[in-house]
Amino acid sequence: MTGNIENLILEHPRSGGQDRVESELREVATRPISLAASTAAGRRDSVRNYEDVI
Numbered sequence: 001m002t003g004n005i006e007n008l009i010l011e012h013p014r015s016g017g018q019d020r021v022e023s024e025l026r027e028v029a030t031r032p033i034s035l036a037a038s039t040a041a042g043r044r045d046s047v048r049n050y051e052d053v054i
Helices: 002-053
Strands: none
């Protein structure tokens, strides 16, 4: 029984760390999407400004 308790105690921090890593990975995965949207918006604004000049 003691061996089972020790395994539970050792595995608990691992699972919490894995949750944190997965959360950070999701955040990092969304950055390119946000960057692409910002780039597209910037290009759209540049085209509109160029049209205003012409």
